[in-house]
Amino acid sequence: MRTGIATVCLSGTLKEKMQACAIAGFDGIEIFEQDLVTSPLTPEDVRKMAADLGLTLDLYQPFRDFDSVSEDLLAANLRRAEAKFKLMARLGMDTILVCSNVASASIDSDDLRVEQLGKLAALAVDHGVKVAYEALAWGKYVNDYEHAHKLVEAVDHPNLGTCLDSFHILSRNWDTTPIQAFNPEKIFFVQVADAPKLSMDVLSWSRHYRVFPGEGQFELAKFMGHVVRAGYTGPVSLEIFNDVFRQSDVERTAVDAMRSLIWLEEQSAKWLEAASDSGVGGGAGGTATGGTQAPGRRRYPMELATLPQVTEPAGYNFAEVRAADTKGLETVLGQLGFEFNGRHRTKAVQLWSMGHARVIVNETAHLEGDTSAEDASPAIAALGFDVDSPVIASARAQQLKAPAVPRKSQANEEVFQGFAAPDSTEVFLCQGTSDGTAAWTREFGEGLEKPAAGPSAVIDHVNLAQPWQHFDEAVLFYTSALALEPQPFAEVPSPTGLIRSQVMATGDRAVRLVLNLAPLNQQRKTYQEHIAFAVDDLVATARDCKARGLEFLQIPANYYEDLDARFGLAPDFLATLKDLNLLYDRDADGEFLHFYTATVGSVFFEMVERRGAYDGYGAPNAPVRHAVQYDHLQHR
Structure with a gap:
């Protein structure tokens, strides 16, 4: 053609x-x-x-x-x-x-x-x-x-x-x-x-x-x-x-x-x-x-070329956050219940895990190639996805003009196939396994061939901010390079105006990636982004986090009055939600419970529990989260 x-x-x-x-x-x-x-x-x-x-x-x-x-x-x-x-x-x-x-x-x-x-x-x-x-x-x-x-x-x-x-x-x-x-x-x-x-x-x-x-x-x-x-x-x-x-x-x-x-x-x-x-x-x-x-x-007379064929990712393998000072991140991850698995034997990175949810903390001064980063505060830097064939998937991405971002590896270390997304997030393709394990974890500490002990958890979704001039580019990039399907987009009210939110997902929802259009006056790596982890029992998880001193995002009492009016929840359950700063949503398919941590740099974390076949993200609660975070930002 x-x-x-x-x-x-x-x-x-x-x-x-x-x-x-x-x-x-x-x-x-x-x-x-x-x-x-x-x-x-x-x-x-x-x-x-x-x-x-x-x-x-x-x-x-x-x-x-x-x-x-x-x-x-x-x-x-x-x-x-x-x-x-x-x-x-x-x-x-x-x-x-x-x-x-x-x-x-x-x-x-x-x-x-x-x-x-x-x-x-x-x-x-x-x-x-x-x-x-x-x-x-x-x-x-x-x-x-x-x-x-x-x-x-x-x-x-x-x-x-x-x-x-x-x-x-x-x-x-x-x-x-x-x-x-x-x-x-x-x-x-x-x-x-x-x-x-x-x-x-x-x-x-x-x-x-x-x-x-x-x-x-x-x-x-x-x-x-x-x-x-x-x-x-x-x-x-x-x-x-x-x-x-x-x-x-x-x-x-x-x-x-x-x-x-x-x-x-x-x-x-x-x-x-x-x-x-x-x-x-x-x-x-x-x-x-x-x-x-x-x-x-x-x-036909016009010949149409095709690309190396790949299936959609089987799930998240890891998420990586970079910062010059990682103490705040380490504290929050520990309070969430993540286990520290040691530092890499040759790289300045740490591994934290909870079940199959893995977070790499990169002790790097700044994001390589990200000239928009004015400081070295914590920011999401990379995502790892489980795929059937990393080499084939990487070849497809490169034919789609995605710039390669190889990582230096020494002998007996996992070689990741990687490329850069439009917002500078690095995407790494990992060899998927049937049991969700990752061979590269053996390069940390004593080795983690098996999931870490503790609560069962997976990365439920990741929310990335996109620069205003590259939002449409990002949608096409994740569609074409990773076979994610765009879902109907939503507009969420916030104190800075309407925020356009575009969900990209696999058919089975093993990967959910949310792209938010960052406000014009904020660069992508300074606008808040987050990683959400799914657990089986959010109430128990929240109580454990509270006992460990986690700083929850403080939800106003007005929210719980409105919640009671909308859903008529049992008084004891409503009191539990309010005591633990949990948010709640319900639709015809199921229920959704979640809470947020305070923000560290431009990153915060979310813990969620999906009940039944609930497939959303608690959209009615998003304006509450935006308003509280905005208020905190104005007063710090």
Whole structure:
């Protein structure tokens, strides 16, 4: 699959954008007109630079409001088009995007549109240009891709084709099945964009809220499957209008963009295979393969690459917290009931465990590579996941542009496969075992081939704060690299405003990862994050913690009055909750008990007990936690 991206997707100058696209590995780019107009580079400079960077110049865009106009305006539009055609010759480009007219003064006549598009195509012949006609979702009279395609077919000119843009199609909920019957020679260009499903006017939605594939809710794999079935072989190019992306680091955004196309290519291949297996036939562009190919299976002119296949993680292997001064962390872990298992024989790290829940305390001055960390206070630095094959999973992540973060290991020490997540958290892939043990624990103290004695516990979930400019990137990263599935996101009230919370999880909930959008005025590693541990009996655990002197997050009495009003709990049980600063929630599937510790640096811990099939996180209690933590922060 040939990959492309429109320069409008990125921040910076045209030169910076082109360099970033080359670094990210794109095959080609679309030149957005404003980027060229505002650049000091001449068209010849741009052409040479693209060649030097190994980039093709695939599309010049946009050319607006051409069709459905009066004769005098048509003459002006043709003069404008010819000027752009001459400019494209200097750039060495041969395809231009022409959008359907959005002007209210335009004329509603398909016959007129066919006549005028025909004149444009005839003019394009003289300059060696192909015209890709696109139906804008808010076009005045042409807002449906099938309508645009019918106009192209009616003109019947080799220099006029259609541009298929996933946003304009899927934002209007148009069925994409007809695409597979299109003549591929009439599909001149394909643009893709994802988006969250929002209730707003489609123009504003398009201009501000598009995201890269995998970061929204559109069925892009199905869209691309139908494009592939049609026999299209041209570029698949990103066109993303997003306020955040255009304020973010250009190289990082370009890498995120490339990752999204790699992911989309794989998902499209999977969709095609599943559709073939279900007996859904191919389109006109596909030719059947021979041999032992399954009935209905097709091979298409566009070849879609896939990645090393991995299953979702089986669970958390460990969580790591780094700090220059670890005394506060050691105290809290001991009060929670974790057992100190000694220091590593060659590294400045400690191991603490409770059942299968393991916490590594790294006695390091600062987070490597995290320039946002202003101090060395405790912060979550790494997560370990149990996977079937760490080597294969690591290879997949690296193909998805995840930077490797190897750790130095000496003889007879576990070699972890690792890479960095968008928020700088290090992700390590560990060899999963059926009994939940970890061989690397033998490198600490006397060795812990078996789980530590004490209460049964596992890591239930981890809550990570994400920088505002990389939140969508993180969702795609964990989806594509770790096979976690995004759940419906929530917005939680706090004293600093609404906090967007996105849960990523495995199907069996063995891994639950919560991504919170950090406030704009707080960097990721200074905003509070936490690790939650699940136990069988939270009341007994809380009493033990209290006896050991644990500082609980103090829950206001008003909360318990409201709790009683909502659930009508037994007086003794309510008194126990209040005495131990426990929070409670209940739904149709079960009950949830939990408590929080005070914060150490930017880290705090949560202990939870899930009763029945409760699958949430105590969302009604989140505003209470945020308010209490905010109050503590203001008064310390």
